[in-house]
Amino acid sequence: MIFRKKILVVEDNNDFGELLAKLLDHFGYDVIHAGSGIAAINQASETRPDLILMDICLPEMPGDEITACLKAHPATRNIPVIITTAFQERGVANRARDAGAAEILRKPFSLTKLREILDRYLATDAGQIFIN
Ligand code: MN
Numbered sequence: 001m002i003f004r005k006k007i008l009v010v011e012d013n014n015d016f017g018e019l020l021a022k023l024l025d026h027f028g029y030d031v032i033h034a035g036s037g038i039a040a041i042n043q044a045s046e047t048r049p050d051l052i053l054m055d056i057c058l059p060e061m062p063g064d065e066i067t068a069c070l071k072a073h074p075a076t077r078n079i080p081v082i083i084t085t086a087f088q089e090r091g092v093a094n095r096a097r098d099a100g101a102a103e104i105l106r107k108p109f110s111l112t113k114l115r116e117i118l119d120r121y122l123a124t125d126a127g128q129i130f131i132n
Contacts, residue, residue: 005122006030008049010040010066011084012058020053027115029122037061041069044076051121054101056085056092064092064099071100080121084109 007024011017012035021031032047034040037060044052052070056063063083070076080102085092093104103117 004028004030005050006032006047007118008032008034008040008043008047008052010034010052010054010058010063012036012055023111023114024118027118029118035059037066040066041076044070044079045073048075049079051118052079052081053105054081054083056083056087056096064096064101067096067101068099082117082121 007029009017009020009024009031011020011033014035017033017035021033024031032043032049034043035058037058040052040054040058043049054063054067058066063085067081067083070079070081081100082103082105083093083096083101084105084107085096086107088106096104102121105113105117
């Protein structure tokens with residue numbers, strides 16, 4: 001059985017979401033996409049991803065509030081949430097951390113930085129294809 005770790009990308013910018021999905025697929029991950037808060041919460045509880053990349057500016061509710069919801073539910077509480085944002089203000093990062101985000105990834109980010117964070121949260125064999 002081929003096992004790939006799964007990442008949920010929560011992003012309302014379709015071009016950027018598609019780019020991220022292609023990249024993550026290339027890195028060896030399965031990718032699920034949600035473009036809004038409600039979809040993100042549903043997808044997370046239904047598919048139990050190994051990690052979530054979460055935009056802040058989203059329709060319906062902001063990424064930090066979605067993160068707080070995920071952290072309030074036992075089924076999704078332990079999934080690491082990486083907040084991706086172009087906001088530079090310290091308050092934005094603080095609110096994201098208060099909501100339970102594991103990490104803040106500032107847009108624009110380099111591929112090196114993205115891989116480094118994925119490796120950190122998905123362990124050294126993450127993203128590799130291996131046979132059980
Ligand atoms: Mn956005």
